[in-house]
Amino acid sequence: MSVKVEVIEGGVPHNKIMIAGLVSTLVCIYLTYLNAFTNTEMFSFFGGLAVVSALIWGSHTIKVLCSYGIGTGVPSAGMIAFGSGTIAMLLATKYGMMAPIVALVLAAIIGYILGYVSNNILNMKIPAMVQALTEMAVVGALTVMGFAAMISGGFTFTGLTTSTASFLGLPITSYANSFLGGGLIAVAFLLGAIAIQHPFNACLGPGWKQDRMLMLTAECGFLSMIVAAVMSFALISAGSALISLIIAIIGWAYTYSQYFELSKRDAAAWLDSKPIPDTEGH
Amino acid sequence: MNPTAMAVGVVLLIIILGACWYVSPTLGLTALIGIIIGGVLIGFGTHFVPVGGAPAAMGQAPGIATGVAMLAAGAGLAGLFGGAWAAEQGMVVAVVTGGIGGGLMMAITCMMVNFVYVYGMGIPAASGKVLHDPITGDSQAEYKSQGTEGHGLPFVSFVGGVIGGILGGAGGTLIYLELLGLYEATFPKMMGATAAQVMPVAVAIAGMFAVALFLVNAVLTAYNITGTIEGPHDPKFKRWPRAIVASAVASALCGFVAILIVAM
Numbered sequence: 001m002s003v004k005v006e007v008i009e010g011g012v013p014h015n016k017i018m019i020a021g022l023v024s025t026l027v028c029i030y031l032t033y034l035n036a037f038t039n040t041e042m043f044s045f046f047g048g049l050a051v052v053s054a055l056i057w058g059s060h061t062i063k064v065l066c067s068y069g070i071g072t073g074v075p076s077a078g079m080i081a082f083g084s085g086t087i088a089m090l091l092a093t094k095y096g097m098m099a100p101i102v103a104l105v106l107a108a109i110i111g112y113i114l115g116y117v118s119n120n121i122l123n124m125k126i127p128a129m130v131q132a133l134t135e136m137a138v139v140g141a142l143t144v145m146g147f148a149a150m151i152s153g154g155f156t157f158t159g160l161t162t163s164t165a166s167f168l169g170l171p172i173t174s175y176a177n178s179f180l181g182g183g184l185i186a187v188a189f190l191l192g193a194i195a196i197q198h199p200f201n202a203c204l205g206p207g208w209k210q211d212r213m214l215m216l217t218a219e220c221g222f223l224s225m226i227v228a229a230v231m232s233f234a235l236i237s238a239g240s241a242l243i244s245l246i247i248a249i250i251g252w253a254y255t256y257s258q259y260f261e262l263s264k265r266d267a268a269a270w271l272d273s274k275p276i277p278d279t280e281g282h
Numbered sequence: 283m284n285p286t287a288m289a290v291g292v293v294l295l296i297i298i299l300g301a302c303w304y305v306s307p308t309l310g311l312t313a314l315i316g317i318i319i320g321g322v323l324i325g326f327g328t329h330f331v332p333v334g335g336a337p338a339a340m341g342q343a344p345g346i347a348t349g350v351a352m353l354a355a356g357a358g359l360a361g362l363f364g365g366a367w368a369a370e371q372g373m374v375v376a377v378v379t380g381g382i383g384g385g386l387m388m389a390i391t392c393m394m395v396n397f398v399y400v401y402g403m404g405i406p407a408a409s410g411k412v413l414h415d416p417i418t419g420d421s422q423a424e425y426k427s428q429g430t431e432g433h434g435l436p437f438v439s440f441v442g443g444v445i446g447g448i449l450g451g452a453g454g455t456l457i458y459l460e461l462l463g464l465y466e467a468t469f470p471k472m473m474g475a476t477a478a479q480v481m482p483v484a485v486a487i488a489g490m491f492a493v494a495l496f497l498v499n500a501v502l503t504a505y506n507i508t509g510t511i512e513g514p515h516d517p518k519f520k521r522w523p524r525a526i527v528a529s530a531v532a533s534a535l536c537g538f539v540a541i542l543i544v545a546m
Binding site for chain 2 (some may be wrong): 010069070071076077080082083086087088091106113116121124161173175176177182183185186189232261
């Protein structure tokens with residue numbers, strides 16, 4: 001049942017990508033905590049950068065898992081990653097400053113049990129399954145948390161469920177106008193779930209190259225970040241949201257042009273054929 | 283089937299139920315049992331849905347031409363949204379509405395798929411797994427092209443799809459209702475606000491958990507089916523017992539985490 005269909009050597013080893021992705025994601029999420037220290041919302045964009053680095057790690061994990069013929073399609077891997085990750089992330093937000101660490105541990109436990117269930121109870125018997133589902137649950141949890149930090153400026157339960165609005169000069173607490181109460185988490189969920197599964201789905205095959213797939217992941221991540229930055233105008237100050245938006249657009253433009261270059265490099269033959277010229281007199 | 287792993291799964295299920303009884307003996311445990319029933323309904327229902335995958339898109343296997351997770355999510359979420367509209371009219375009405383929503387979604391999908399197969403691709407519906415359709419008794423072998431596993435969407439697959447949609451939609455709605463009831467009862471005290479104020483948060487978190495649980499169950503069932511299934515008459519359908527255990531464990535685990543939000 002479990003035959004590894006693609007054997008591609010070379011490139012950065014998976015463990016290196018995993019450690020780099022984990023560390024940079026956690027550091028970026030914690031950098032959004034500068035918001036609380038400096039009493040601004042300027043550092044929210046670090047949440048978006050956390051999303052990009054988590055997605056790069058996650059898409060390589062999907063590559064490791066889906067190289068075995070699991071027979072269900074690559075998108076299903078992204079869906080289970082975010083399904084299990086979001087559950088862990090929502091509980092973790094209750095732990096204040098410890099939230100990212102709790103999300104990491106909790107998602108790893110959920111992912112590990114789901115991996116055991118699919119490998120042993122459902123008889124998948126894929127060597128990479130347990131580790132891959134563990135990693136993907138963590139990626140899902142940290143990605144949604146990164147989106148939360150970017151859109152609302154914080155990652156605590158109170159910050160995600162309330163916002164203070166001013167009504168006739170009096171501050172009132174609004175629950176509907178928040179990341180969770182406003183349902184923005186559903187958009188963040190799918191932005192991440194699509195961005196994590198698309199790169200391997202698009203790049204798989206005999207011509208798979210690691211750097212090209214990871215560049216596409218970064219491009220998808222920044223594209224999601226643009227949407228999240230637009231949504232963040234609703235919850236954080238316009239200046240801070242503008243910083244996120246500009247960083248996202250610059251990152252997307254750079255990674256998109258790089259991906260285009262890599263695609264041209266890997267194409268069998270690249271011929272820039274012009275449209276058929278209109279000749280006179282026909 | 284792996285008996286040791288099944289036993290481990292059942293023990294895990296009992297441990298989680300015990301832990302839930304410990305942190306929240308009445309409200310939490312009732313909700314968790316509802317969530318497990320909902321998850322099992324989703325896992326079982328997904329086996330009925332005729333999934334064809336890429337071969338079906340080329341007319342070489344019967345079923346709807348996409349993956350298990352996508353189809354289950356489509357049917358189940360349509361049901362969940364339908365059921366959520368009826369949430370205020372009581373448990374029975376809402377769950378039935380959710381089931382009808384999911385079934386309707388699958389019925390429309392199956393019908394349009396057959397239109398595309400018959401009038402677009404020019405292929406008749408024929409099952410490759412059975413000689414006669416178990417419901418209508420129509421002979422299948424004469425219509426099956428050589429070198430394929432059948433094609434199109436035979437009547438039994440259509441019925442299977444609708445049943446799968448009904449079970450999935452009802453299960454998703456049940457999870458949503460259980461969590462919504464729990465959060466509506468506990469959030470006002472936890473967040474220090476009135477019931478009306480926390481309503482958007484309760485709806486959003488319950489909805490998000492329901493969607494997440496749905497996707498986890500649908501993908502686990504997809505792993506059980508490994509690829510394509512024709513419907514209830516397919517030999518792969520007999521694998522459902524292990525999916526029931528897997529769905530129960532996964533739903534219990536995720537549901538327990540959802541209950542911990544208000545219990546801790």
